[in-house]
Amino acid sequence: ETGVTQTPRHLVMGMTNKKSLKCEQHLGHNAMYWYKQSAKKPLELMFVYSLEERVENNSVPSRFSPECPNSSHLFLHLHTLQPEDSALYLCASSQEAGGVLNTEAFFGQGTRLTVV
Amino acid sequence: DQQVKQNSPSLSVQEGRISILNCDYTNSMFDYFLWYKKYPAEGPTFLISISSIKDKNEDGRFTVFLNKSAKHLSLHIVPSQPGDSAVYFCAASAHNQGGKLIFGQGTELSVKP
Numbered sequence: 001e002t003g004v005t006q007t008p009r010h011l012v013m014g015m016t017n018k019k020s021l022k023c024e025q026h027l028g029h030n031a032m033y034w035y036k037q038s039a040k041k042p043l044e045l046m047f048v049y050s051l052e053e054r055v056e057n058n059s060v061p062s063r064f065s066p067e068c069p070n071s072s073h074l075f076l077h078l079h080t081l082q083p084e085d086s087a088l089y090l091c092a093s094s095q096e097a098g099g100v101l102n103t104e105a106f107f108g109q110g111t112r113l114t115v116v
Numbered sequence: 117d118q119q120v121k122q123n124s125p126s127l128s129v130q131e132g133r134i135s136i137l138n139c140d141y142t143n144s145m146f147d148y149f150l151w152y153k154k155y156p157a158e159g160p161t162f163l164i165s166i167s168s169i170k171d172k173n174e175d176g177r178f179t180v181f182l183n184k185s186a187k188h189l190s191l192h193i194v195p196s197q198p199g200d201s202a203v204y205f206c207a208a209s210a211h212n213q214g215g216k217l218i219f220g221q222g223t224e225l226s227v228k229p
Binding site: 040 | 118120125150152157158159160161162165205207216217218219220221222
């Protein structure tokens, strides 16, 4: 198994659909992240979970709902998305120590989401 | 306000020559800087990093230079190879601000044979 695995790799959904993105890490890390990458824009941090608790939500619309049932799994539940939400969604993990997120994050391959 | 900026969206270099990718930042609290490389259809992978206590870090063909007074860092790849063609992201973090990575927009490097 690779370090951080995301499924599905590609997803096309309508604006009224509900779908979920899944991320699993096999690195023994205790922090997980969702990032959004739109074309020609920086990677945007959406959510941070540390020790299974959400520690940061960077003003993400409520149509994105994260879930972290344990330190190895992270979900992003999607509902009533807009076409402008089409992007590459990347999951990452790292090791937190002493309340500080380890700066070297390991990324999954991403889910290419298209909202039609 | 974008704290990490990569002002060149793309760069084209001949194989065997040096590639220089640049990155500027505004947050003076940043104390750790990283470069990630991303191929199409893959997630970013860590390439090289540098702490603010250093001004240079070298790993094989890759060298990162940090100029704290100018709030500027650069990644040098020499010699460049066609397999280096990818998008390169600069990232920075501040230990006393939780260590979260802040990314630039990326620079797409194309190394031509």
